[in-house]
Amino acid sequence: NETVSRNFIEQIIDKDLEEGHCKTVHTRFPPEPNGYLHIGHAKSILLNYGLAQEYGGKFNMRFDDTNPTKEKNEFVEAIKEDIKWLGADWEDRLFFASDYFDQMYECAVKLIRKGKAYVSDLTADEIREYRGTLTEPGKEDPSVGRSVEENLALFEDMKNGKFEDGTKVLRARIDMSSPNINMRDPVIYRVAHMTHHRTGDKWCIYPMYDFAHPIEDAIEGITHSICTLEFEDHRPLYDWVVRELEFENPPKQIEFAKLYLKNVVTGKRYIKKLVEEGIVDGWDDPRLVSIAALRRRGFTPESIKQFVELCGISKANSVTDYAMLEYCIREDLKLKRARMMAVLDPIKVIIDNYPEGQVEELTVVNNMENEALGTHTVPFCRELYIDREDFMEDPPKKYFRMFPGNEVRLMQAYFVKCVDYKKDENGKVVEIHCTYDPASKGGNSPDGRKVKGTIHWVPAPYAKKAEIRLYENIVDEELGVYNEDGSLNLNPNSLTILKECYVEPALADAKAYDSFQFVRQGYFCVDAKDSKEDALVFNRIVSLKSSYKL
Numbered sequence: 086n087e088t089v090s091r092n093f094i095e096q097i098i099d100k101d102l103e104e105g106h107c108k109t110v111h112t113r114f115p116p117e118p119n120g121y122l123h124i125g126h127a128k129s130i131l132l133n134y135g136l137a138q139e140y141g142g143k144f145n146m147r148f149d150d151t152n153p154t155k156e157k158n159e160f161v162e163a164i165k166e167d168i169k170w171l172g173a174d175w176e177d178r179l180f181f182a183s184d185y186f187d188q189m190y191e192c193a194v195k196l197i198r199k200g201k202a203y204v205s206d207l208t209a210d211e212i213r214e215y216r217g218t219l220t221e222p223g224k225e226d227p228s229v230g231r232s233v234e235e236n237l238a239l240f241e242d243m244k245n246g247k248f249e250d251g252t253k254v255l256r257a258r259i260d261m262s263s264p265n266i267n268m269r270d271p272v273i274y275r276v277a278h279m280t281h282h283r284t285g286d287k288w289c290i291y292p293m294y295d296f297a298h299p300i301e302d303a304i305e306g307i308t309h310s311i312c313t314l315e316f317e318d319h320r321p322l323y324d325w326v327v328r329e330l331e332f333e334n335p336p337k338q339i340e341f342a343k344l345y346l347k348n349v350v351t352g353k354r355y356i357k358k359l360v361e362e363g364i365v366d367g368w369d370d371p372r373l374v375s376i377a378a379l380r381r382r383g384f385t386p387e388s389i390k391q392f393v394e395l396c397g398i399s400k401a402n403s404v405t406d407y408a409m410l411e412y413c414i415r416e417d418l419k420l421k422r423a424r425m426m427a428v429l430d431p432i433k434v435i436i437d438n439y440p441e442g443q444v445e446e447l448t449v450v451n452n453m454e455n456e457a458l459g460t461h462t463v464p465f466c467r468e469l470y471i472d473r474e475d476f477m478e479d480p481p482k483k484y485f486r487m488f489p490g491n492e493v494r495l496m497q498a499y500f501v502k503c504v505d506y507k508k509d510e511n512g513k514v515v516e517i518h519c520t521y522d523p524a525s526k527g528g529n530s531p532d533g534r535k536v537k538g539t540i541h542w543v544p545a546p547y548a549k550k551a552e553i554r555l556y557e558n559i560v561d562e563e564l565g566v567y568n569e570d571g572s573l574n575l576n577p578n579s580l581t582i583l584k585e586c587y588v589e590p591a592l593a594d595a596k597a598y599d600s601f602q603f604v605r606q607g608y609f610c611v612d613a614k615d616s617k618e619d620a621l622v623f624n625r626i627v628s629l630k631s632s633y634k635l
């Protein structure tokens with residue numbers, strides 16, 4: 086039954102359409118261009134875009150750039166790229182709130198004319214003091230009695246730069262004794278002599294968010310203005326603004342719970358701090374959960390879509406495990422990516438009885454569960470590399486990989502038996518000698534002999550040297566995200582760089598954002614920033630195994 090599974094926002098929209106409150110559905114995503122978007126924003130983007138799609142409506146992309154202090158063009162461009170990548174298509178509906186500054190000014194004048202707004206001389210501190218508390222009503226502003234003419238003249242003077250920052254504000258006249266503090270004559274315009282990233286120095290007054298946002302929505306014909314729970318207490322003000330300004334077909338604000346990831350830094354403010362303090366390599370550092378970082382790490386738009394769908398839409402705050410995001414990317418890549426061999430910590434293996442100079446091209450199936458991905462070849466020869474953890478001089482019981490005297494299978498190739506090994510002066514194993522069984526080609530012996538271990542390898546002369554980066558959470562999960570003083574509990578092991586890795590030669594042409602499964606190691610993605618044609622760099626997206634179950 087479809088109605089049962091509809092989320093609460095769809096239920097509201099269904100009813101609005103049924104009762105004729107609106108004829109179509111028109112949503113928007115309104116980021117402030119003061120930083121990069123993160124996984125939480127992805128939820129909001131996909132929700133708004135998804136609803137427009139579902140109801141055959143429209144979706145607007147709108148930069149909410151009414152506060153020039155922190156806004157930059159760099160962020161505008163990055164945000165556009167991220168939203169496109171996620172697949173949300175605003176077509177020709179890209180807007181900037183700053184394009185409405187003239188209309189917003191006219192709206193403020195309209196309120197003044199109606200006696201619904203007045204210019205105040207109070208400072209920010211005084212306004213806070215006069216506002217009262219939850220248990221105490223506010224005090225009237227001494228400027229409240231100003232005439233309409235006086236207010237119009239003063240507001241024009243504000244616009245014309247006659248006042249210093251912070252000396253005058255325009256307040257909506259609502260109710261100083263309202264139980265909702267947001268309704269106690271909220272400030273709707275302030276003086277700020279600042280250069281705006283788009284309007285330059287045209288304006289020295291700027292509208293406040295609670296005033297600007299409903300106007301932006303109303304101008305664009307938004308039917309459902311979806312935001313997060315912290316704006317619930319602002320809804321009466323939102324409704325007041327659209328009502329007093331007499332907009333036809335007023336938009337409706339609906340709040341849902343933010344996405345929170347357990348022990349993960351999401352707030353723009355904190356990500357920005359990590360970037361500015363140089364703790365991470367920019368907004369797209371693969372340890373972050375900004376959309377740019379997730380893309381660089383190797384996440385796909387499909388995996389993020391799947392993730393936000395699993396999270397669901399709710400009115401109640403909850404915390405989601407990062408493991409669920411990992412589950413989604415594994416599920417997405419499982420059938421889509423080729424499985425390749427990579428050696429992260431190499432030891433040289435020499436097959437003593439394999440003819441010197443001989444090379445065989447072995448054909449390997451790319452993805453055993455998806456034939457459509459075809460095959461590739463890997464050369465096999467006398468000298469190989471295997472991973473250090475696949476050899477032990479003196480193994481415990483139940484160790485089935487390579488050790489002196491033991492026979493193992495080299496994946497896709499032959500049975501080999503370790504006959505000798507060499508160490509350097511520090512006792513580190515540097516070379517392993519084996520013999521191979523030519524009859525076991527393909528990994529099975531005609532005499533039915535069984536081996537318990539299968540290990541991966543790369544051909545030493547042909548393998549490509551690569552750098553591989555392994556990641557852990559950037560914060561220490563034992564300690565939690567924040568210290569008592571609000572600083573972050575950083576995990577010193579969040580990044581491990583392995584510089585001497587070797588990958589199959591078939592990976593030589595791998596390009597930025599290409600991703601692969603590396604046998605037993607996980608899924609990896611070519612780093613878009615640092616990888617070069619002859620110096621490949623891979624990021625581990627996620628390891629293969631997890632205890633996470635849906």
Ligand code: ATP
Pocket residue numbers: 115116117118124125126128129311312313342343344345351352353354
């Ligand atoms: P942050 O709080 O992380 O700094 P923000 O809310 O300041 O982000 P905006 O650019 O103002 O960022 O947000 C754009 C839209 O994204 C808003 O509608 C906001 O409610 C929504 N949004 C922000 N964070 C989340 C989140 N964690 N989950 C869902 N939606 C979010």
Ligand code: MG
Pocket residue numbers: 117
């Ligand atoms: Mg913000």
Ligand code: MG
Pocket residue numbers: none
């Ligand atoms: Mg916020």
